[in-house]
Amino acid sequence: MVEHVVEWLNAYLDGELAGRRLEQVAAHLIACQECQAELAALRRLSQMVQAVPLPDEFPTADRFTAQLMLRLPRLPEQPVRKIERQSGWWLVPAAILGSWAFIQTVFLLSGWIWTVGQVGLLGEVAGYLSPVETGTPVLTSAFQWLGLIQGGTGQQVAQIGENLGWNILVQALLQGALDVLYIGWLTVWWLRRKREATPALSVQTGSA
């Protein structure tokens, strides 16, 4: 049975087909007289519709524009609060980026200090600066204490912290939190942009 390409003829006529579909329709048209006739009829229809002229009685572009200018209101000024809100809005990602840079710097410096301390270049001062000596027991006991009242979750976190190293775990948690904040801001920004682009302009044409 011959498979006709009638459903693609409009797109073919309008030059909107490409790739394999275009090759398929073009090859079929060479062989199928029925589809050739269908395409010719569509082409005639399109020419006939396009040939309908605009009536002469419309004003010229200059006259129309002059009339339009008389009706044109002053552009509504943006309220100050809105402008302030817009500037504040862009501070959110800036603050997130700033926090991220701060966290990276702190952990990088801590890493360096710890490494230098391990080599013995800091002498006795290393004991005061090392996060291993001061930070770990406090965080471990804090999570162990949480574990007593939260059914084991704190215990598990404490265990992970011990195994992985508290520095890495805290860094990962902070970065994760910043990622969530940034993605959240991005989503809200995208939704706002979409909403602002459509009011009063959305097409209300219903269904075909």
Next chain:
Amino acid sequence: MAIPAISLEETLVARAQQGDRGAFAELARLHYPGVLRVVYHLCGNTQVAEDAAQEAFLRAWLHLSEYRLGGLLRSWLYRIAVNAALDMLRREARLAPMDLEDLPLADRSPLPEAAYIEQERVALIRKAVAGLPPASRAVLVLREYSGLSYQEIAAALEIPIGTVMSRLNYARGQLREKLQFQLTRHSELAEVENG
């Protein structure tokens, strides 16, 4: 070196967004013929179309801050024009409901026969287009009278390309049914002209 037209347009838009009425007037002058084609073929009535064109440019002025530079101004304007035309038609229909059968065909004033036949043919096509559902009519008008690509139509009407294709197929199918006689005659005339 000639400055590309698109950059001139973008400059005008940027100035108009700052409240420059002269720049907006220039934009209106540039896009008036295109907007007029859209609204007239959607409305099928000169007075309603002129009002719709005015309304479209007024809305464009008021919402110009929402247009993002780098987009396609033509598609954005045509979207507003389509909405303005359909709103105007709805308002007109509420004030004075119009039956498609009452649309005037050719003017009965004395004309040479060929001119009369041509006028009647044009009136029949206008009537057939006006009889399409608004959604399909909007797609057909943007394609046939504004020459927009499917991608541009999809952007202007905020619908998927698949919907553009199906609405266009539907609209052309309906027109073929309604204009069968004129199509046959058009084909015969073409054959005579080609010998």
